[in-house]
Amino acid sequence: MTTIAISVDAGWKEICAVDDIPVLGSRLVKAERGGDIAIFRNAENEVFALHDKCPHKQGPLSQGIVHGRQVTCPLHSWKIELDSGNAVAPDVGCTKSFEVKVEGGKVLLKV
Template sequence: MSNWKLICKLDDIPQLGSRVVQRQSGGDIAIFRNAEDEVFALHDKCPHKSGPLSQGIVHGRKVTCPLHGWNIGLEDGHAVAPDVGSCSKFEVKVENGEVFLSV
């Protein structure tokens, strides 16, 4: 059974933007919101050169890394072909306008 931690209100994450959740170990988590108000959570490091995905451009269900333009799938954390690699994804949900992260 998962435990859920309240992170913020959905409106605190800009559409086509992100919010960073800092962790004491294991690296930060980027929580993304797309134009359809879907929310996704990934490790905040591009698998290519560890660029901060939270500073990337969100489009559809992908984010483009700001360093070298790799596209990363928000649903699974996998780089879009022809690039290869992945970053960890985390369970996230929205209930009553609030965003929760599985811990």
């Protein structure tokens, strides 16, 4: 996990190069307000962005294990869908997801 700081403004913000996010890993974006955002990259090089808090006990999802299109929270092993932020059944809950895209090898976050 790597931490970077951004300002929260309307529009898209360049976060990093997609290659700066380890495969099956994450990068943490420090927001001025609203909480940190975890940027994930899976084995298929898809990129996702979630609020860095598990809906269960607020565990740091950025420190979780990425597998497929899910991340497992490091605190209590809840599985969270990377595209929606929804907990996988039988668990119930949701963390906020954010729009993210890759253009020209750069990761852009909608803020």
